Amino acid sequence: MQxxxxxxxxxxxxxxxxxGLVFSSPLAYLFLLIxxxxxxxxxxxxxxxxxxxxxxxxxLFEWLPILMIFLSSAFTMRLWSDERRTGTLEFVYTQPLGxxxxxxxxxxxxxxxxxxxxxxxxxxxxxxxxLAELDWGPVWxxxxxxxxxxxxxxxxxLFISARTDNPIISFMLATCICVLLYLVGSKGLTGFFxxxxxxxxxxxxxxxxxxxxxxxxxxxxxxxxxxxxxxVFLLLNVFALERARWVDKPVKAHxxxxxxxxxxxxxxxxxxxxxxxxxxxxxxxxxQGQQYSISTQTKRYLKQLQEPLLIRGYFSAxxxxxxxxxVPQMRDLVAEYEVAGAGKVRVEFIDPQQNPQLExxxxxxxxxxxMPFQVEDRYQSAIVSSYFDILVKYGDQYQVLGFRxxxxxxxxxxxxLDVVLRNPExxxxxxxxxxxxxxxxxGQIFDMVDKPLTFNAYVSAPQALPEQLxxxxxxxxxxxxxxxxxxxxxxxxNYLDPAExxxxxxxLAEELGMMPMRAGLLSSDEFYFYLTLENDEQVVQxxxxxFSIEAFERSFDAAVEKFAQGLNKHIALVMPDAMSxxxxxxxxxxxxxxxxxxxxxxxxxxxxxxxxxxxxxxxxxxxxPESLDEQALFAVDQFMMRGGTxxxxxxxxxxxxxxxxxxxxxxxxxxxxxxxxxxxxIPKQVILxxxxxxxxxPVTRSVGGLQFQEIQMLEYPYFVDVRAAGLNKQSLITRGLxxxxxxxxxxxxxxxxxxxxPLLRSSEQAWQTxxxxxMPSINTQGEASYPQGSQRTQFDIAAVIxxxxxxxxxxxxxxxxxxEGEEQTQSSxxxxxxxxxxxxxxxxxxxxRLIVFSSNAMFSDQVLGLIGSTNQSASLNNLxxxxxxxxxxxxxxxxxxxxxxxxxxxTLPPLTEKTAMHIELFNYGVVASLILIIALVAxxxxxxxxxxxxxxxxxxxxx
Numbered sequence: 008m009q010x011x012x013x014x015x016x017x018x019x020x021x022x023x024x025x026x027g028l029v030f031s032s033p034l035a036y037l038f039l040l041i042x043x044x045x046x047x048x049x050x051x052x053x054x055x056x057x058x059x060x061x062x063x064x065x066x067l068f069e070w071l072p073i074l075m076i077f078l079s080s081a082f083t084m085r086l087w088s089d090e091r092r093t094g095t096l097e098f099v100y101t102q103p104l105g106x107x108x109x110x111x112x113x114x115x116x117x118x119x120x121x122x123x124x125x126x127x128x129x130x131x132x133x134x135x136x137x138l139a140e141l142d143w144g145p146v147w148x149x150x151x152x153x154x155x156x157x158x159x160x161x162x163x164x165l166f167i168s169a170r171t172d173n174p175i176i177s178f179m180l181a182t183c184i185c186v187l188l189y190l191v192g193s194k195g196l197t198g199f200f201x202x203x204x205x206x207x208x209x210x211x212x213x214x215x216x217x218x219x220x221x222x223x224x225x226x227x228x229x230x231x232x233x234x235x236x237x238x239v240f241l242l243l244n245v246f247a248l249e250r251a252r253w254v255d256k257p258v259k260a261h262x263x264x265x266x267x268x269x270x271x272x273x274x275x276x277x278x279x280x281x282x283x284x285x286x287x288x289x290x291x292x293x294x295q296g297q298q299y300s301i302s303t304q305t306k307r308y309l310k311q312l313q314e315p316l317l318i319r320g321y322f323s324a325x326x327x328x329x330x331x332x333x334v335p336q337m338r339d340l341v342a343e344y345e346v347a348g349a350g351k352v353r354v355e356f357i358d359p360q361q362n363p364q365l366e367x368x369x370x371x372x373x374x375x376x377x378m379p380f381q382v383e384d385r386y387q388s389a390i391v392s393s394y395f396d397i398l399v400k401y402g403d404q405y406q407v408l409g410f411r412x413x414x415x416x417x418x419x420x421x422x423x424l425d426v427v428l429r430n431p432e433x434x435x436x437x438x439x440x441x442x443x444x445x446x447x448x449x450g451q452i453f454d455m456v457d458k459p460l461t462f463n464a465y466v467s468a469p470q471a472l473p474e475q476l477x478x479x480x481x482x483x484x485x486x487x488x489x490x491x492x493x494x495x496x497x498x499x500x501n502y503l504d505p506a507e508x509x510x511x512x513x514x515l516a517e518e519l520g521m522m523p524m525r526a527g528l529l530s531s532d533e534f535y536f537y538l539t540l541e542n543d544e545q546v547v548q549x550x551x552x553x554f555s556i557e558a559f560e561r562s563f564d565a566a567v568e569k570f571a572q573g574l575n576k577h578i579a580l581v582m583p584d585a586m587s588x589x590x591x592x593x594x595x596x597x598x599x600x601x602x603x604x605x606x607x608x609x610x611x612x613x614x615x616x617x618x619x620x621x622x623x624x625x626x627x628x629x630x631x632p633e634s635l636d637e638q639a640l641f642a643v644d645q646f647m648m649r650g651g652t653x654x655x656x657x658x659x660x661x662x663x664x665x666x667x668x669x670x671x672x673x674x675x676x677x678x679x680x681x682x683x684x685x686x687x688x689i690p691k692q693v694i695l696x697x698x699x700x701x702x703x704x705p706v707t708r709s710v711g712g713l714q715f716q717e718i719q720m721l722e723y724p725y726f727v728d729v730r731a732a733g734l735n736k737q738s739l740i741t742r743g744l745x746x747x748x749x750x751x752x753x754x755x756x757x758x759x760x761x762x763x764x765p766l767l768r769s770s771e772q773a774w775q776t777x778x779x780x781x782m783p784s785i786n787t788q789g790e791a792s793y794p795q796g797s798q799r800t801q802f803d804i805a806a807v808i809x810x811x812x813x814x815x816x817x818x819x820x821x822x823x824x825x826x827e828g829e830e831q832t833q834s835s836x837x838x839x840x841x842x843x844x845x846x847x848x849x850x851x852x853x854x855x856r857l858i859v860f861s862s863n864a865m866f867s868d869q870v871l872g873l874i875g876s877t878n879q880s881a882s883l884n885n886l887x888x889x890x891x892x893x894x895x896x897x898x899x900x901x902x903x904x905x906x907x908x909x910x911x912x913x914t915l916p917p918l919t920e921k922t923a924m925h926i927e928l929f930n931y932g933v934v935a936s937l938i939l940i941i942a943l944v945a946x947x948x949x950x951x952x953x954x955x956x957x958x959x960x961x962x963x964x965x966x
Contacts, residue, residue, distance in 0.1 A: 021112025025086070026119060027952075030945040035120060036938060038082055042124045043934040045074055050131060051930070057923040060915050062139035062745075064132050068149040068221040072189055072214050075157045080181040082120070083164030084174040086113050087248075091172040106248045110165065110241055117161040118154075123941065125150055130933040134926060139915050140731065140745055144293030145223035152220035155233035156213055160185050162240035169247045189214040197331060204324075206335045210284070215332075223294035228283045235276040242272060301343045305436045309344065311443060312351040317400040318344060318435075319355040321369060323393035327380040329426040330395055330410065337397070337413070340431050359394050373398055373407055399438045404445040406438045453494040456570050458542045462487060462500045462563075465515060467534040471506070475554050476536050482556040483538075490563070505535045519546065520648065520814065520850025540566040546852050548649050550622060565623035576897045578604055579613035579624040583633045597630050600866050603886055604628075604893065615639035620646040626896050629655040631863035635677030644681065644815045647855060648848035652896040655682075656860040658753045659691045660779070664869060669782040671751060674863060682859070684815045686759020687808065689861050693725065693781070694752045694802050695793060697772035698733075700726035701917055703873065704783060721783050721791045726750050726874070727804065728917065733768040738807070740891045741766050747888050748874050751781065752862040754802040761810025765803045766892075767860075772799050805860045810853070817849040856896055 029035040046067060050056055054066030132146045164181040171177050190196050192212015197205035209215035213236075216229045246269045283289075292300040309316075318341050322334050338356060345354040359366035359377070369375040377392035395410035415429040469477050487500045505512040505521075515521040515537070523533035538549040540563070547569055549562040568577075582597055604610045613620060613627070618638040620627055627646050632655065635643070647653050661674035671693065682689065702723035729747045736742055747767055754775065757763045774796025783791040864870040866889055874885065918926075 018108050018112045018115060021109055022115035022119065025113055025116035027949070029116065029120065030941075031949060034082070036942055038078060038120065039124055039127065039938050039941065040935075042074065042078055043127050043938065044931075046071070046128050047131070047927075047930055047934060049074075051927045057915070057918060062135055062141055062915050064135055064141075064146060064149070065221065067128065067131055068153065068217075071153050072156055072217050075153070075160050076182060076185040076189065079117075079121075079157060079160035080164050080178045080185065083117060083161055083168050083181065084177040085168070086117075086165060087168035087244075088172050088174045088177050091169075107241075107245045110244045110248070114158075114162060114165060114241060117165070118158055121154065121157045121161065125153060127934050127937045130930050130937075134930055138918075138926075142223075142295040144295055145221065148223050148225055148293045149221040151225070152217050155220070155230070155237075156217050159188075159213060159233055159236045159240070162237045162244070166240045166244040166247065169244050185213075188212060192216070195328075197328075200324075205331055206338075209332070209335065210280075223292065225291040225293060227289035228280070231283055232280055235280060239273050239276050242269060242276075301340070301347055301432060302436075305344070305432060305439075306347050308436060308440055308443065309348045309352065312348065312401070314351075314402055316348065316352045316439065317355070317398070318352060319357065319398040319400070321357060321359050321375055321394040321396040321398065323360055323377070323395070324358050325360075325391055326393035326395060327391070330380075330393075330414070333414065333426070333428055334395075336428055337431060340435070341397075344435070369394075369396075369398075373405060375407055375409075378410065397435065397438075399435070399442055401439070401442040402446045404442040406442055408434055408438055453497045453567070456497050456567065458544075458570070459497050459499065460494075460567070460570060461541055462490075462498060463539045463541065464500075464502045465505055465511075465521065465535050465537040465539070466502060467504055467506055467536070471532065471534040472536065473534075476534075479554045479556065479559065480536075483559055486556065486560065486563075516849075518850070519548070519852070520817070520848045522849060538562075540570070542570060545570070546650065548848065550619070550645070550649060562622040565621075568623065569625060576608045576625045577621070577623045578608045578610050578893065579620055579627045580604070580610055581613050581615060581627065581629045581632055583631055596867050596869070599868050599871060599886065600630065600889060603890060608893070608897070615642040618642050620651070624651060626652045626654065626893060628893070629653065629657065629678070630866060631661065631674070632657060632676045632678060634675050640677060640681055641816060643678075645848060647812060647857065648814050648851045650852040650855055652856040652858070654858040654860075654892060654896065656862060656866055657682075657689065658751070658861055658863045659689060660693060660751060660753065661863050662751055662781075662870070671779040671781055681815050685808065685812055685857060686757050686761070686763075687857070687859055688756040688758065689753050689859075690756060690775070692753055692775040692777055693779075694727055694754050694769055694773055694775055694804070695724035695796070696727045696769045696774075697724065697799075698728045698730065698770040699724040699917060700728045700748050700874065702726060702783060704785075721785070722917065722919075723783065723791075724793055725781050727752055727769050727773070729767045729769065729804065730916065733770060735764065735766050735768075738764065738766060738895075740807075740895050741888065743891070744884055744888060747884050748865075749804050749860075749862050750864050750870050750874070752802075752804045752865075754804060755806050755859060755861050757803070757806065757808070759808065761808050761812065764807045764809070765805070766807060766858075767803075767805040769802045769804060771801045773802055774799055775802070804862070806858070808857045808859070810855065812851040812855055812857070814847070814849045814851075816847065858892055858896065 049070040050064070050067045053070065056066060059066070132141060132143070135141050136143075160181075163184055164177070167181040167184070168174075168177045171180070189212060192209040192215030197208050200208065210232075213233075216232055219226060219229050246265065249265060290300075320334075320337060320341060322337075326334075341354050341356075345352045357365050359369055359375075375394065375396050375398065377394050379392050395413070397408040397413070399406050399408070413428060413431060413434055415427055464480070464483065466472065466476075466480060469480075472480065484502075491498050491500050503511060505515055515535075519537075519539075521535070521537045523535060525533055538551075538559075540547050540549065547566045549559065549566055551558045551562055565577075580597075580601065601610060611621065611624075613624070615635065616638055618641045620642050624646065627643065629643070643653060655678060657676045657678055659674060659676075659679075660671040663670050663672050673691075679689075700723060701720035702725075704719050704721050727749045729749060730745070734741045734744055734747070741747075749767060752769075754769075755765075776794040776796060778794045784793070785791050860866075865885055871885060875883075
């Protein structure tokens, strides 16, 4: 060796030599073969990748920590022990090189082999990425975690190998140490301890640190932890070899210096972890959308705090083993809220069972109770009552999140449960937003208005108004004087007579659709009586239920709330059971939707029979509306003319799931003519798509004379599986979704003039049918057949129409139905007077929104259950789609942005069993081929190297 070569170059030379020796024997290929084979087997079989139906490769990384223990120990057990046993270690001692160069060279060789092993498994994420959208952030961080963990095990194996000349003992000792480090932080061991002790154990364990990085979070604490362990064991390796030189030699001063130096270096490396533990925010979130980092939307809500916000975690030391690992995750997240709050957020964590006074307060004031959990171990089965709650308190307002609000349980089998935090930032921020709104609602409503408001009363002269309107106008003047004084400069009041200003008359007609009124059909006297509240962005008309000052006050307060920031929105919900006595849906047809919406808004079932939508309503949600009459249609129409957003899930067909039959029946929503007036047509056809989901069908089979019933998943093209290009990635509504399943959709045709933006589209291999029998037809081979179409194309399934709409009733006579109990002897003239004095609008404001989903069933409980039985993530995505739609329509982009970061899993497209088998075999084939290529390359290199050596020692021919 050349003495002028740099130390690091000598390390690489030693590493190359070691790799050459390794690849000249079957050991390296056996290592690669076992590593690749076991990795693929656990991914496809042990973790049932295709049955799991999630487009990620976390199952691959779940088994690698255990696999690395045995393979690393087996690979390193001979690297030093053989040299010690054969005596070649004496040759190392005689070289004019530092021992650390030999140690580092062997370690580099081991790491390069590990990198090669990881490289051959890249076929797995590549295969998944071709099947579905894959988040590559956790993939690369998972490989980094595997490399770091494997390097730790390799350094341990090298150290143990340097301490013995027996490879078997080296293997067993290295395996035991690696297993011990892995088990310290494992769920099976930490479950025996309280969460504080368990958290310390997880900080020590190599496996728990691995999980943190593999999920996609590169934390400086975790990275340093692995690097410190690597350096510690490499240093111990060097020290072990150095001590071997001192055998049979007297103790000298530099021996003590070695002891002190090594001890000091190891202590610094290890104790630096304690110092870094106090810096929990030096990390990088590699996931798409940064799912594990606090969002800018959350920070925006925290900036609105005027008083201290208390977030208190109630966690018991003894809890269910599946909940225990979630406690440190919640602590880390809540700690980030404290930092982002800049002194306005106070965080506390307590164990109520260790503090009786705080437990009594939690029970009495906040209704927080311990939940009983059944805990089983190898010795006993017991019921443990424990706490897993978060209290959020602002002023005198508070809300509590229990474990049912925070966690999600995924069942992989009867006894295999995966318990994870559902979307903790969304749940916590939503709760903070809610208590903030409740606190503000008790104060002055104008304090929440950012921009000054203007109240405009477009009213005619008193002599032109009916007497009852003159009385009302006088009461309004007095009330508005008080409001203007209380608004602190945020409200101005104007009274304008359109009859005196022709330009104003024209603007009211063209922009707001306000036309002159008449006191009756036979009256020729016209007048104006329109009331609006507006700023420079929005105009809200005050619609009065009757001509009383109480009705005006309610309408005015509701209008101000529409401009106020941070108040709970109001959603009016219209469902079949509220409108029809057919009983087809039942009272809980959309209970999941109701529960979901109630978490973030004030939800009210709306009765449209009076021809009016409540003034406080911000959004009208029509779920499978049925037989809307003219009164109800007028209510919907005028709500949208006032600038309200209408969301309708409607179709000409409704599914009939009675007994064992499955068919579509015609469904009259009452909306057809109204939608057609706005350019929206939903044809009487049903879409089928080559890209579709599965349908669960019970099948009875006979085995040995016994009959068994099982659920068989059939290809079902009526379940349109919307993915990738079918999801509008430019829209906030669908940007964060990976998949949506739309059952029995009819599609949307649009011929209007407003802006039309598709949200969901089928694939280009879709077609339509008019057949209503949608039950799968199964032949003798067990294959299902469906109506086929000759023309394949892409259909719009859901869309947003935005612009300025003209009232359906603008040129139509409308007669209001008498209220129940009203005297039928009421004079016709008086009834017509009331009708004509009603403030009917003929145009909506600009940027009014109509959102249409062309399916009656995509949000119903029964169908979500069917979809969820085959793919739980798909049903969650449907609900997330509706939530996103409402948040976007209500302009609550804060929660919308956070929910889009949630972990709604990317799912695989429907695959046949044959296709799945081919994909699996392809992966095995690629891994085997790569190992064969590596072997051929190594053989070629050995042949060339041998030829060079032979030519160097062959004497040159002389002539």
